[in-house]
Amino acid sequence: MRITHHPILEFQRGRKVRFTFDGREMEGYEGEPIAAALHAAGVRVLRHSPKLNRPRGFFCAIGNCSSCLMKVDGVPNVRVCVERLREGMQVQTQVGKGDLLESV
């Protein structure tokens, strides 16, 4: 959910853009991290871990921890907590380690 009223902060948001998450149409603001747009839309599971297939989400928010790796426009292992949202992006839940050759 978006914060609509805040006693101290005002949020400068970019223009509204459309993207897809696992084929579903979604909206977010241009330039915000992909993870923020997904989170605002209630998406919490971003990938499944390689060994035990456990759900993983957003954890550190600053590109340190690799918890939020997703497939973006066919490229796996994108850190969506720091990757900025653009119009028309295709964002997918990542399963396992991700295959770079698949995206070639």
Added chain:
Amino acid sequence: MISLRAYDAIVIGGGPAGLPAAIELASCGAKVAMIDREDRLGGQLTKQTHMFFGSQSQRAGTRGVDIAGILAKEALEKGVEVYLGATVLGYYDDRVIAVEKDERFIKMKATAYVVATGASEKMLAFPNNDLPGVYGAGAIQTLMNVHGVMPGKRALMVGAGNIGLIISYQLVQAGVEVAAIVEAAPRIGGYWVHASKVRRLGIPVLTSHTVTQVHGTDAVERVTVARVDDSWSPVPGTERDFDVDVVGLAVGLSPLTELLWQAGCAMRFVPALGGHVPVRNENLETSVDGLFVAGDVAGVEEASSAMLEGRLAGLAAALKLGRGSVTGVMKAMEEARLELESLRAGPVGDKIRKGLEALAREAMAS
């Protein structure tokens, strides 16, 4: 062929420690570059909505996010060359660093370095700590205060140090309910000014308590907490559950020291300072000649002391470079040292004082 960009000084990290260092260096006439991984300067200050306290020179009464803006503007006005969205990948023996920016390599070189890379959050071990909905406290702050998104509806915070307390009332500001704050220690670790705010909001602080387990299928749905005994073990029969969708971990920070290790700085393990920290002299120069440190990377503390350390390290680096007036720089260094001392005086500074003493002892011993 990659060309080499040369500077008098390079400051790595544009947060509360790095910014004052760069400002002092540039004020003394040095050619300074500043490198930061983020797209805007200020580091963790950009997420801090509370007003700082202390003395006027420590920017009391100004919110962290505004301090970030003031310092960033000053750095740019003084002619600091800023590289944003840039990551330092390596430090080499010939004082060259490799930097990645926009998927390209940049090689840079400087006579003096100030490393102000900050710290990263510590994790806590309990079943299901990898479920979506368990966040580092800083991540909650980033999501709410930078991006304007709520982490969930109802949260449990772990840790009643300054970060745990501050983020608890920031959650409430953002419209998220805070069920409780649990703290394993028998007493609240943060400043009373922050603890009082949390108490006024009616948030219970459960001291001598810890998280024993998180429950949920795809994300956090419930959390179990229990009382801990004197040896930090959960006491059976004291468990209770909270229905929350967010668990925030504010259980401490460890210095981000990778570059210092790579540069060959002498390091010592000092738990009171957050882990491995660099040995340094009173001017914050490490065992590597011309390599200075400031802020959390030198020992986890807080933003006011990071700003003062940044100033001190920047001035000391300028002195080393032979920039600025020697008497003026030395006088300003003395002032910064005295301010740091007064900031660390009293019971709140007890831990950091003991940590610094331990580091000095460790450094002497070998």
